[in-house]
Amino acid sequence: MAMTILETEAIADGALPIAQLAAHLRLPEGYGVEADPTRRLALSLLAAIAEIEARLGKILIAREVRVAGVAEGGRIALPLAPVLEVLRAERDGPEGPIPVAVGEVASEPHWSVVALADPVPEGGVVRLRIRAGYGGWDAVPVGVAQAVILLAAASDGDVPAGVNAHVASLIAPMRERRLGRGRA
Numbered sequence: 001m002a003m004t005i006l007e008t009e010a011i012a013d014g015a016l017p018i019a020q021l022a023a024h025l026r027l028p029e030g031y032g033v034e035a036d037p038t039r040r041l042a043l044s045l046l047a048a049i050a051e052i053e054a055r056l057g058k059i060l061i062a063r064e065v066r067v068a069g070v071a072e073g074g075r076i077a078l079p080l081a082p083v084l085e086v087l088r089a090e091r092d093g094p095e096g097p098i099p100v101a102v103g104e105v106a107s108e109p110h111w112s113v114v115a116l117a118d119p120v121p122e123g124g125v126v127r128l129r130i131r132a133g134y135g136g137w138d139a140v141p142v143g144v145a146q147a148v149i150l151l152a153a154a155s156d157g158d159v160p161a162g163v164n165a166h167v168a169s170l171i172a173p174m175r176e177r178r179l180g181r182g183r184a
Contacts, residue, residue, distance in 0.1 A: 003079055008129070009064040013038075016045045016061075017137050017149065024149050041152070048151035052144060052167075056174055057081070057110065060140050060148070062133030071120040075113055080132060083112040088129040091120050100126060110176035143170040 018041045027037075049060055057080050059065065064087065069076050071091075083105055090097040101117035112132075120126055134140050140148075147170040154163045 003067065003069040005080065006066045007063065008066050011046060011049065011061050011063060013042045015137060016042050017145070018042060018045065021045060021149055021152050024153050044152040044155040045148065047155055048148045051151060052148050052171060056144070056171060057176065058144075058174065059133040060144065061137060062131060062135050062139075064129060064131055066127065066129050068125060068127045071116060071124055071126045074116045074120065076116070076126055076128065078112045078114065078128075078130075081107055081110055081112050082132060082134060083107045083114070084131045084133065084135075086114055086128055086130050089114070089116065089126060091124050091126050097127070109174075141174060144174055147171050 018038060021041050021044065053060055059080055059082070062084060065080075067076075067078055067080075069078075084107075086102045086105055089100040089102050091100050092098070100120060103115040103117040105115070106113045114128060114130075116126065137145070147167045150163055150167055150170075151159065154160065159167075
């Protein structure tokens with residue numbers, strides 16, 4: 001079974017760097033007083049955040065997500081980071097969901113592993129409700145934040161190749177290196 005990730009909490013508009021995007025676009029002072037222009041900037045930022053999160057496998061602005069996957073040896077390797085806390089864990093039982101106690105959560109720069117304190121049958125599906133992300137916008141690494149702003153600014157049409165190349169170079173230090181290393 002492939003790991004499934006479902007966002008259960010949307011990013012609030014107040015958590016978005018709308019003022020930074022407006023400044024980057026050199027919009028006049030007071031821009032965003034009307035609801036429509038601000039919403040347009042917010043949608044551009046949400047789309048850019050989603051794209052960067054997909055490229056990196058990281059959650060930028062902290063929020064709740066649900067993850068389901070197969071427990072192997074009492075551990076679940078999550079393809080996202082950083083994990084702040086596990087809110088709830090459960091496995092399928094004959095009469096419905098059964099709560100599972102969580103042991104340690106190891107959050108590496110590129111992925112996280114949740115150790116389960118309770119045994120789970122081999123191949124058993126475990127569903128987790130977790131809080132993941134760097135925190136607020138100010139906690140997002142600077143290069144990643146700049147990449148989001150650049151993508152959001154270019155979102156009105158096709159993203160020019162130069163912007164894509166610049167975004168790729170900004171997020172490159174945050175990407176997982178896959179050669180010569182396996183996951184625990």
